[in-house]
Amino acid sequence: MRIPLYVALVVAIAVGGGGASVWFALNAIDGLDTLRVGVWTAYPDSGTPQVDPYGRARIARDGELPLGRAEGLYFLASRDSSGQGLRRRCRYRIEGGVPVARFWTLYAADRTGRAAPRPTGPADGLHSRQLLRRTDNSFEIAIGRAPAPGNWLAVKGTGEMVLVLTLYDTPVANGADARDIEMPAIYRTGCDA
Template sequence: MLKNAFLTLVALVIAIGGGGGSVWYALKVQDGVGAIRIGQWTAFPYIGTPAADPYSKARVAREGVLALGQAEGLSFVAERDSGGEPLKRECAYKIEGGFPTARFWTLYAADRSLGVVETGKPRPAALQSYQVLREPDNSVIISVGGRPAPGNWLLSNGAGTMYFVLTFYDTPIASSTGLSDVTLPQILKVGCNA
């Protein structure tokens, strides 16, 4: 009798712990259910729509974010550079390439909660499409790091994990048909502080 009660308790602990752990992992990982990946950038195109899967709805509820509707825009998150290494605040990066057609876009460095990285400096923590300098072919090169750089520069200092969040507003790529031919900029590591 005691043996059966113990085995039942062990089974319940495994079931509840395993189930809770798997849900936590599914909500935390950037390549979750309903995600699309373009290069190192990941997005959840149905997150703000009635067609969103239960995990996407739970992600919005847990993080308390205002999800963009399908006609409003689409956010992409990068947690790794083009070489597959995790992004770190103590490293410098170059984000370069073309950006898809959009009325407006923003780019910022984020912490684990996808909030803007606090820099402690009176410098904007984000860049937007109306303020960047463009190359002759309309591509953009953005330097990210703790030291000022010529051209487009996004301040990121400190240490620890970092993400890049790139949000496009009023864009045709927000529809499911617009994602087939999209290319997003590369994230190249320039170097790290020792």
């Protein structure tokens, strides 16, 4: 009776350990092709045959249709410029500019990358052709639940969020050096109770 119990214990440890290692590899490891610029992270190889095995598994698991290098590149930010996690109950200000791109979009998503629930009123995200800009072509975007003057990205709900900035038809996707890329800063301006 002890041998079947030991076999069952070994199988449980193997299956549990294997499952935990797969979860860790897919959720906690950024991947081999990660491009970091400040708080923004991109995966330039995700839409190419050169994607690493973990990236390929994440794409298959999430059912993503990643952009190829000729199409563009998306950047994710889960923290503000001070290193604190982004929360939907807080207000933020995005300030600066983005790399050269024919067109870009910005929206708030949950931790899995799905667009956050839409509040009534404005659209789910912003795009480059609808922004009010400064004379130096930089911009400022307010993010939060309450309407704000100027550029405003509405969010709803509570919990963590990720900002997704997608650059379409950009030279950054073709292997630019991270030191040469300018990305906007994200500042927390307050939180609701």
